Amino acid sequence: MTADAAARLESVLNAIRRAERQAGRPEGGVELIAVSKTFGAPDIEPVLAAGHRAFGENRVQEAQGKWPALRALHPGVELHLIGPLQSNKAADAVALFDVIHSVDRPKIARALAQEMETQRRRLKVFLQVNVGEEPQKAGVAPGDVDRFVIECRDELGLDVRGLMCIPPIDEPPSPYFALLEKLATRNGLTGLSMGMSADFAEAIAMGATHVRVGSAIFGEREKA
Numbered sequence: 001m002t003a004d005a006a007a008r009l010e011s012v013l014n015a016i017r018r019a020e021r022q023a024g025r026p027e028g029g030v031e032l033i034a035v036s037k038t039f040g041a042p043d044i045e046p047v048l049a050a051g052h053r054a055f056g057e058n059r060v061q062e063a064q065g066k067w068p069a070l071r072a073l074h075p076g077v078e079l080h081l082i083g084p085l086q087s088n089k090a091a092d093a094v095a096l097f098d099v100i101h102s103v104d105r106p107k108i109a110r111a112l113a114q115e116m117e118t119q120r121r122r123l124k125v126f127l128q129v130n131v132g133e134e135p136q137k138a139g140v141a142p143g144d145v146d147r148f149v150i151e152c153r154d155e156l157g158l159d160v161r162g163l164m165c166i167p168p169i170d171e172p173p174s175p176y177f178a179l180l181e182k183l184a185t186r187n188g189l190t191g192l193s194m195g196m197s198a199d200f201a202e203a204i205a206m207g208a209t210h211v212r213v214g215s216a217i218f219g220e221r222e223k224a
């Protein structure tokens with residue numbers, strides 16, 4: 001089972017390169033974040049051994065439990081936080097992660113800015129947009145994005161690289177990817193964190209710069 005992860009990584013990378021070509025985009029321009037949430041070191045090791053270095057986790061505590069040891073063995077790992085963050089975990093998140101994709105409200109933006117100042121670490125961040133305006137989902141509403149970018153980038157001085165979204169699950173994602181692209185361009189942001197196992201090729205067609213792919217690499221997750 002675990003030996004397959006390297007083969008699946010290879011086929012996801014090939015599919016990404018194919019989508020880049022089809023979209024007329026430069027080869028290698030899209031960054032693959034391998035989402036290793038719920039998987040342990042034995043599952044992650046083969047992907048590291050294959051040379052991959054960008055990984056995504058959705059829980060601070062879970063990531064703290066496995067990544068310090070893996071990092072000590074594999075220099076150059078870049079860790080991305082892709083899940084919701086509570087203010088009381090901001091210090092731990094800033095200490096462990098390199099990139100945060102889930103800055104989803106002013107309160108957490110302020111807590112992160114303060115922690116980065118305290119720890120003298122400047123993480124790259126993406127601002128999460130609730131593109132489908134779903135009540136159960138994190139992120140700022142599309143209509144609040146311009147204001148939130150100003151607050152995060154200009155007032156708090158965060159290193160805002162772009163926008164992130166998770167479209168509604170039971171609808172075609174492309175219109176939502178297009179919306180995120182429009183909101184980013186309008187605000188002078190070039191990063192687009194969008195696309196998961198089921199839809200990363202469509203996301204790349206719509207301009208994704210970072211795709212977050214879990215099950216297509218690691219296999220199905222057990223339901224928590």
Ligand SMILES: *Cc1c(COP(=O)(O)O)cnc(C)c1O
Binds near residue numbers: 196212214215216
């Ligand atoms: C779990 C997760 C992913 C990866 O999902 P897959 O369908 O397994 O590729 C991507 N983004 C976020 C925010 C996630 O929580």
